[in-house]
Amino acid sequence: MEKKSEKYECYVLVHNIAKRHNVGTLARSATAFGVAEIILVGRRDFNAFGSHGSTSHLKFRHFHSLSLARSFLKEKDCDICGVEITDNAMAVNEHPFRKSTAFLLGNEGTGLSAKECEICDFFVYIPQYGGGTASLNVTVAASIVLHHYGESIAEERKLRKETNANGFFNESGKDEAPSNLLDGLFAS
Amino acid sequence: MEKKSEKYECYVLVHNIAKRHNVGTLARSATAFGVAEIILVGRRDFNAFGSHGSTSHLKFRHFHSLSLARSFLKEKDCDICGVEITDNAMAVNEHPFRKSTAFLLGNEGTGLSAKECEICDFFVYIPQYGGGTASLNVTVAASIVLHHYGESIAEERKLRKETNANGFFNESGKDEAPSNLLDGLFAS
Numbered sequence: 546m547e548k549k550s551e552k553y554e555c556y557v558l559v560h561n562i563a564k565r566h567n568v569g570t571l572a573r574s575a576t577a578f579g580v581a582e583i584i585l586v587g588r589r590d591f592n593a594f595g596s597h598g599s600t601s602h603l604k605f606r607h608f609h610s611l612s613l614a615r616s617f618l619k620e621k622d623c624d625i626c627g628v629e630i631t632d633n634a635m636a637v638n639e640h641p642f643r644k645s646t647a648f649l650l651g652n653e654g655t656g657l658s659a660k661e662c663e664i665c666d667f668f669v670y671i672p673q674y675g676g677g678t679a680s681l682n683v684t685v686a687a688s689i690v691l692h693h694y695g696e697s698i699a700e701e702r703k704l705r706k707e708t709n710a711n712g713f714f715n716e717s718g719k720d721e722a723p724s725n726l727l728d729g730l731f732a733s
Numbered sequence: 734m735e736k737k738s739e740k741y742e743c744y745v746l747v748h749n750i751a752k753r754h755n756v757g758t759l760a761r762s763a764t765a766f767g768v769a770e771i772i773l774v775g776r777r778d779f780n781a782f783g784s785h786g787s788t789s790h791l792k793f794r795h796f797h798s799l800s801l802a803r804s805f806l807k808e809k810d811c812d813i814c815g816v817e818i819t820d821n822a823m824a825v826n827e828h829p830f831r832k833s834t835a836f837l838l839g840n841e842g843t844g845l846s847a848k849e850c851e852i853c854d855f856f857v858y859i860p861q862y863g864g865g866t867a868s869l870n871v872t873v874a875a876s877i878v879l880h881h882y883g884e885s886i887a888e889e890r891k892l893r894k895e896t897n898a899n900g901f902f903n904e905s906g907k908d909e910a911p912s913n914l915l916d917g918l919f920a921s
Contacts, residue, residue: 574869577868674886680761688876
């Protein structure tokens, strides 16, 4: 049986974020939800206010342009998912994630620009149930999306575990105890 | 057939929140997710930085003590749900909500106190998938929980619509068009 790596990773792409302390809060959520790297595009400076020290667990990477960031992610066979209410956007709670995914969030307030939308493979939106504003704080939006990605991958992993109970599969090692026990059994 | 109101409402209970601008960001998410009122307990002062004007859509209410807030909510037949990782807490994405619910969030950083836990009927936690910090920003945690409550109620409403297709039921009026058409047919 072929040994196939199915370890999915999650990235957050931040393009010219305006309120720099948002990066800190974002880092805190990213750590909680197992994000591999935060990728800053454009403006390099940021501060970690609001991260409560979580930046030490996280990798940050920087690119000068969106297309350079896209090339890096495509080499990793990673989908780029824009968080934006577009005509063909899918509800994030329907978990339309199939593999490693980088989430692109717009600058606060204005949403994704045409240039930002261009590098996206698909879009998700966050269903709302109120009658008021449609705009969420950028770190709130990111956190909801990361939470759903984590949920989606956890479900997928569970499913895989059930269907491959006698086979061989890789785990990220961040799952609950039973899978780690299985990993131990299969370790060479 | 008895006419029974089944309009569920959602509240956010904030007890002595430390960083006042968090209330503004919270108000913005609360508006997006259809929260009826934000109930401030204890400290009365707050500012609306970060709300982007959404506070105008929202009601704020103030009580001097947790027990007064609880009495108010119990008169409305409202569950009080603490957002905290306790032994018997349920995963928020499993939607353990049965009726109108008020979410109680702890002061930033320290979680819910024993006194705060006392007024709660049950607890939910936010499943995480990372290896790092377990603590989320208070407005991030609130937003994830409100998002799930909205989702849960939308599902429940849809289910009720299917099972009661020939009966009589009340809607909040915030649902999608078909239910409003039904409301029109049944209006006296």
